Amino acid sequence: MDVKFINAFVAAIQNVFKTMLGTEVGVGKPMLKQADLVSAEVSGIIGLSGEVQGSVVLSFQEDAASRIASTFAGVELTLDSPDFADAIGELANMVAGNAKKDFVGYETSISLPSVIIGKGHKVSQSKVWPFLVIPCQTGLGNFNVEVALITNKKPVMAGGAA
Amino acid sequence: MNILLVDDSRTIRNIQKNTLKTLGHEDVTEAADGIEALACIAKQRPDLMLVDWNMPNMDGITLIKKVRETDKTLPIIMVTTEAEKSRVLQAVKAGVNNYVVKPFTAETLAEKINQTMAKFATAAT
Numbered sequence: 001m002d003v004k005f006i007n008a009f010v011a012a013i014q015n016v017f018k019t020m021l022g023t024e025v026g027v028g029k030p031m032l033k034q035a036d037l038v039s040a041e042v043s044g045i046i047g048l049s050g051e052v053q054g055s056v057v058l059s060f061q062e063d064a065a066s067r068i069a070s071t072f073a074g075v076e077l078t079l080d081s082p083d084f085a086d087a088i089g090e091l092a093n094m095v096a097g098n099a100k101k102d103f104v105g106y107e108t109s110i111s112l113p114s115v116i117i118g119k120g121h122k123v124s125q126s127k128v129w130p131f132l133v134i135p136c137q138t139g140l141g142n143f144n145v146e147v148a149l150i151t152n153k154k155p156v157m158a159g160g161a162a
Numbered sequence: 163m164n165i166l167l168v169d170d171s172r173t174i175r176n177i178q179k180n181t182l183k184t185l186g187h188e189d190v191t192e193a194a195d196g197i198e199a200l201a202c203i204a205k206q207r208p209d210l211m212l213v214d215w216n217m218p219n220m221d222g223i224t225l226i227k228k229v230r231e232t233d234k235t236l237p238i239i240m241v242t243t244e245a246e247k248s249r250v251l252q253a254v255k256a257g258v259n260n261y262v263v264k265p266f267t268a269e270t271l272a273e274k275i276n277q278t279m280a281k282f283a284t285a286a287t
Contacts (some may be wrong), residue, residue, distance in 0.1 A: 074177065086173050155265050
C-alpha cells in the first residue's frame with residue numbers, strides 16, 4: 001500500500017479528532033495486522049470503491065469507544081445508548097471522507113458506515129490485501145485505525161509528483 | 163425561521179441543532195434522508211436547508227436536484243465529508259448555495275449559515 005494513503009489517514013484522524021472532539025491524537029508506527037491482535041469491542045467500518053478500493057476500520061475497546069463517542073456527540077453515550085453506533089459510524093465516515101480528499105487523481109467513493117458492537121469480534125482480512133494498523137493514542141483512550149486499500153492506477157497524490 | 167436538517171446521522175443533526183440554538187434558531191425540522199426531507203418540505207417549506215451528501219434511500223445531490231425543479235430560491239447548504247473540488251462543483255451545479263466540509267467547527271457552520279442568509283436577504287431587497 002502506498003505510504004501516502006496511510007499519511008492521508010493519519011492527517012484525517014488528527015484533523016477529525018482535533019476539530020470535532022478538541023483532542024490531539026498521537027499516532028504510533030503503522031504495522032501489519034497480526035492474527036493475534038487483541039480483538040475489538042467496537043468497530044466502525046467504511047468501504048471504499050472506485051479507483052481506490054478497500055476498507056477502513058476504527059477499532060476500539062469499550063471504555064475508549066464510550067468516552068470518544070460521548071465527547072463527539074456532546075452527551076454521555078454507552079454501548080447500549082440508541083445513538084452510540086450512530087456516533088461511531090459518523091466518526092468513521094468523517095475519517096474516511098477526510099482522508100479521501102487527499103487521494104488526488106483518484107475517483108473514489110465511500111460507503112455508508114457499518115458498526116459492529118460485541119466483545120471479541122474480529123474483522124477478517126484478505127491474505128493478499130492485509131490491513132495496516134495505525135495505533136492511535138488520545139486523552140480519551142486508545143484505538144486503532146485499520147486500513148486495507150488497493151489501486152491499480154498510477155499514484156498522483158496531493159503534494160506529490162504527478 | 164424554520165430550518166430543515168437532512169442527515170442520516172442523528173449525532174450530526176444534534177451537533178447542528180446545538181449550533182443553531184446558539185444563533186437563536188430553535189425552529190428546526192429533521193429528516194434522515196432525501197425522501198423524508200421531500201415529505202417535510204411538502205408539509206412546510208423551510209427557510210433554510212442543511213443537507214448531507216451520502217445518505218440511504220435518497221442522497222443529498224438527488225434531493226437538491228428534485229427541490230430545484232420547483233424551488234430556485236430555497237437557501238441550501240451542503241454539509242458533507244465530500245471535500246474534493248469536483249464534488250463541490252457537482253453540488254454547486256445541482257443548486258447548493260454554500261458548502262461546509264465535515265469535520266467542521268461550530269464557528270464555521272455558524273459563519274456559513276449567516277453568510278447564506280445574508281446573501282438571500284440582500285437578494286430579496
